[in-house]
Amino acid sequence: MTFELETAANPENLKRVVIEPVTRVEGHGKVTLLLDEDNRIHQARFHIVEFRGFEKFIQGRPYTEVPVLVQRLCGICPVSHHLAASKAMDMIVGSTLTPSADKLRRLMHFGQILQSHALHFFYLASPDLLFGFDSDVATRNVVGVAAAYPEIARQGVALRKYGQEVIRLTAGKRIHGTGAIPGGVNKNLSVAERDFLLKDIGQIIAWSQGAVDLIKKVYCERPEFHNGFGYFRSSFMSLVRPDGALDFYHGGLRARDEHEQDIFDHLDYGHYWDYVHEEVKPWSYMKFPFIRSRGREEGWYRVGPLARVNNCDFIPTPLAEAERKIFKAFDSGSATQATLAYHWTRMIEMLHCAEGIQELLHDDDLLGDDLVSKGERALRGVGVIEAPRGLLIHHYRINEDEQIVRANLIVSTTHNNQAMNEAVRQVALQYLDGKQLTEGLLNHIEVAIRAFDPCLSCATHAVGKMPLEVELLDAEGKEIDRLVRNASGACGA
């Protein structure tokens, strides 16, 4: 693992290409490439260009408000923040969750991951996978998919909608729900609500299996291409259950190196800072976490679906476990380090969510009334879950007045920061180095980033705030071309 291409030796003599914003990802990020006169790449960086200030936003608030408040950090995965914060607050109120509270939260979490994975695969990734990375940009989008593959598009919408219904019924509301509270949950599932979800779950499982079959077919039709695209080897980090099973909601930390050897296993995340440090680099607002024992150069890692499916010993539902075995065995394990295998493993996880929802819906604990427990109060709480995009850490300290005095959040996309930069560099070398740049070639860079499904910002949204600007500078830094895209999608010089 090296940092080749992170910083060019003589940047002042190079021309600069900017891809901004990176599309079909959440938030505002950009890629800058420095090229010489022969279009040879000397530097490639993936930047985050906005500062979020989450921790400041939360300071001074009563700890009881935090699980609701943090949902406003992100419009894409509010439930993940809701649950991670709630787990941290459980520690503060000294709670060991009741079976009903634990299962209701797990149901909510399955719903969140199912809907998030469905959106990403069907609407953000499938245009590239079904039409080709350099296909016509006018049809390489969700509407193109709807026109060419209407049934797949409808299934994608229905899967997403089902996941949101699970969230609505467990969190109380479609968004800004208050389902999880410090020490438990504030509502159970009624019989009518359970039966409403049970009605469609068979179809949801069937569609999820179909999605796994689709990505497997696409991937296996061109195995060398999909395995090799943006390829690099890395460590992986995820939560696992005590018996080694995949678990999105709770477990110990497991990190394995690029040779699948344990770096650590079943660690208590309550002291994550003993194992994970964060490095600041001057060119990005997003920090670069690394495993302390391996140091800055060697300690970076990947999180998310690929990490989880690789790291776990098994998936505790039958259909997803069968698909995990197929994935791991494919071409003697050649896909286990592939950037594009994120898509494959993401769909295996979606299938697991659907199966997990079905299993939970048959558990009467969901209907129980014992929803909250509390114990000895603490002044510090750490909550860690596997969010759709990977490990999510919430860490809070409160004062005697029960106000938040310190908060530290390490979100999934931050864990993947170095890995996304590595993927960008590999693709730049593989496909762009020495070539005349085209939209299709630049999209290859975005395809690599998109595989991680990064979530780059929280959810501000206002009409007219989605600019795109691409500038091409010559070797002396003089602008030679510029393209601007406004909110309506119109492009002009």
Next chain:
Amino acid sequence: MTAPLLIFACGNPSRGDDALGPLLLERLAAMNLPGVELLTDFQLQVEHAIDLQGRERALFVDASVSCPPPFELSRLNAVKDRSFTSHAMSPAAVLQACQELYGAAPPAWLLAVRGESFELGEPLSVAAAGNLEAAFAQLQKLIFSNGEDVWKVG
């Protein structure tokens, strides 16, 4: 039964003037309006096409940095714009998705309310608070009008 009128507000209540849409819907919710369904979300996405099905009308309410103050009401046409490449779609793009997926989309309008500042943790700006009052008056006109004239724009 599906309510004939859907009013859909976008925005993050903790992002300064991005709260304009959700705040307007909170006021409407307190009025218990028959025949009107109120939905709010941080941002529009493709599954909101499902919410558009079977409506007589849809009205999107959102903060805007580019409309003239205090607000601007405009008729929407389904458009395949660049927001298809994002996690957050435009109202016109959601209409287009509705047409593509389900064969038809309802007549739709956008009430864009001028906002100035969108930083995390900020309250509503003074200017936006004034714009909210004007927009709320306009919303009531739209909802309670018996004729079609009030829905006609430009």
